[in-house]
Amino acid sequence: MGSVSLPHPSLSPVKSISSQITSTEVVVIGAGLAGLAAAVRLAMFGKKVILLEKHYVVGGLNSFYARKGRKFDVGLHALTNYPSPSSGKSSPLLKLCRQLRIPIDELKLLPQSHSRITFGEQSLRFNNDFQYFLSQVEEAFPSSIDAFLKLLKMMEQFPAYSVDAEELSTRSILRDSGIDPLLGEMLLCPTCYYGSARPDDIDFPTFIMLFDAIFKQGLSRPEDGIRAILNPLTAKLKELGVDRRMNSAVRSIQTKGDKAKEVILESGETIKAEKIISTCGIRETESLLQENCIEPNEAQTGQFSIIESIRVFKGHPKDLSWDETVIFFNRSNRFVYDCPKGLVDLESGVICMPDNYGTNHQTEESKLRVTHPANFHRWSQLSEAQYLKEKNYWEKTMLDNALSYLPGGLEKRELLHQRTELLDTFTPKTIKRFTSHINGTLYGSPTKKRDGSTKYKNLYLAGTDQGYVGIVGAMLGGIAVANNQILRAG
Numbered sequence: 001m002g003s004v005s006l007p008h009p010s011l012s013p014v015k016s017i018s019s020q021i022t023s024t025e026v027v028v029i030g031a032g033l034a035g036l037a038a039a040v041r042l043a044m045f046g047k048k049v050i051l052l053e054k055h056y057v058v059g060g061l062n063s064f065y066a067r068k069g070r071k072f073d074v075g076l077h078a079l080t081n082y083p084s085p086s087s088g089k090s091s092p093l094l095k096l097c098r099q100l101r102i103p104i105d106e107l108k109l110l111p112q113s114h115s116r117i118t119f120g121e122q123s124l125r126f127n128n129d130f131q132y133f134l135s136q137v138e139e140a141f142p143s144s145i146d147a148f149l150k151l152l153k154m155m156e157q158f159p160a161y162s163v164d165a166e167e168l169s170t171r172s173i174l175r176d177s178g179i180d181p182l183l184g185e186m187l188l189c190p191t192c193y194y195g196s197a198r199p200d201d202i203d204f205p206t207f208i209m210l211f212d213a214i215f216k217q218g219l220s221r222p223e224d225g226i227r228a229i230l231n232p233l234t235a236k237l238k239e240l241g242v243d244r245r246m247n248s249a250v251r252s253i254q255t256k257g258d259k260a261k262e263v264i265l266e267s268g269e270t271i272k273a274e275k276i277i278s279t280c281g282i283r284e285t286e287s288l289l290q291e292n293c294i295e296p297n298e299a300q301t302g303q304f305s306i307i308e309s310i311r312v313f314k315g316h317p318k319d320l321s322w323d324e325t326v327i328f329f330n331r332s333n334r335f336v337y338d339c340p341k342g343l344v345d346l347e348s349g350v351i352c353m354p355d356n357y358g359t360n361h362q363t364e365e366s367k368l369r370v371t372h373p374a375n376f377h378r379w380s381q382l383s384e385a386q387y388l389k390e391k392n393y394w395e396k397t398m399l400d401n402a403l404s405y406l407p408g409g410l411e412k413r414e415l416l417h418q419r420t421e422l423l424d425t426f427t428p429k430t431i432k433r434f435t436s437h438i439n440g441t442l443y444g445s446p447t448k449k450r451d452g453s454t455k456y457k458n459l460y461l462a463g464t465d466q467g468y469v470g471i472v473g474a475m476l477g478g479i480a481v482a483n484n485q486i487l488r489a490g
Ligand SMILES: Cc1cc2nc3c(=O)[nH]c(=O)nc-3n(C[C@H](O)[C@H](O)[C@H](O)COP(=O)(O)OP(=O)(O)OC[C@H]3O[C@@H](n4cnc5c(N)ncnc54)[C@H](O)[C@@H]3O)c2cc1C
Pocket: 029, 030, 031, 032, 033, 034, 035, 052, 053, 054, 055, 058, 059, 060, 061, 062, 074, 075, 076, 077, 078, 079, 080, 248, 249, 250, 251, 279, 280, 284, 308, 431, 434, 435, 436, 437, 442, 462, 463, 464, 465, 469, 470, 471, 472, 474
């Protein structure tokens, strides 16, 4: 068993300075899920697209890597928005597949077994049947059920999916809703972890989108992980003639008046474009501009990041009587979602057992993923030796902590250690290195730009800082910008 870190991405592009000038209709910056989806959608309608990516693999925050012959997804605890029979044709995931012309069957989705939110002694279980979740809420909080149903009605009527939805505080809405405060805290935990850029809160439209995505529709995982999504997208880019360039970092975006006119790559090459979509974030895009022009008063920097340890062990979680898929936990009754003062915050976290998707238990080895909030600046200040020491310490401490939330957990510590084949841990520093997100932030700026517009007429933002988070959200965001800002505009 060894502790290893993610491969160091070769972020440096070709060093020779080029004076080449190229022209295209659309430049898309970033081949994460938003950029890939936007480029495919534009090329489908005949646009000439150049897709520029700093890294050497596609996927951005949700990429993949190999370690000792094993395949790892960087993220992918769960693909939200499972198209369960009750969500019918309106499922965002089905809509997404239709727009990108990817047959949903190709994703080979494995639904979750069941998942849990645990706060102290109180638990709420859920699966992909929303009625089951309602029954759990009624059983755990009988005196809150009427207020909860009223809250659900109000959420249905709120225009959460509209680009100008008001970004109210979910904490205050839950407080005023009349539900038990503990139920409110428990609802905040999975929704914040799967998509909040705001400290200790989540804006109400995003809360509704994530509530629908997690509880009403549900969780699944493609049998082949994130590659099941990335491979058809890259195949489509090729088929549609998109010029996809890896190891091609954009150094700056040049503007003239109210228009962006070209991007300059680290290699020195200039690409003139009629329209530019940036998926690297509001603040990150600002820094590429000559001047700080994208609504500087509004743009803030996100702080929330994570540490995640992935343990590969022999056998299946069910051998250890662990049959749940995702467990969101919090030690006390009050959920704190913020950048911790120390390196890691053990108060709350997420456990994911990706091998508990689907019903096939024949795996020779399985993974246990444990995630906690972590402080980017604290991790960045460590010397290399201290960094490795701390990483070692936290992966053990995080496991012991997680075991206390698993059935018979601490008694199984020794057995799990014996079965462990590989341990890999990534920190906020790794996330920064892979995605260039300031502070290694997971969900970007707390201030979003839902319609993707900027001060420049032909420069748009897509993905995380549009406010559409997660795998499905980022792709839908990329498609929405391509459709509304470029294809419909002619
Ligand atoms: C550990 C982890 C686990 C996650 N788990 C899940 C999950 O289980 N389910 C889920 O739905 N979501 C999950 N997410 C969130 C999800 O991955 C993101 O919301 C989504 O992938 C964001 O996509 P994006 O395209 O908007 O941005 P990004 O993925 O950040 O893509 C931006 C791209 O731009 C590139 N770039 C940046 N600057 C430049 C430049 N100057 N020039 C060229 N390229 C540049 C970056 O390299 C990157 O590839 C997870 C995220 C992480 C980090």
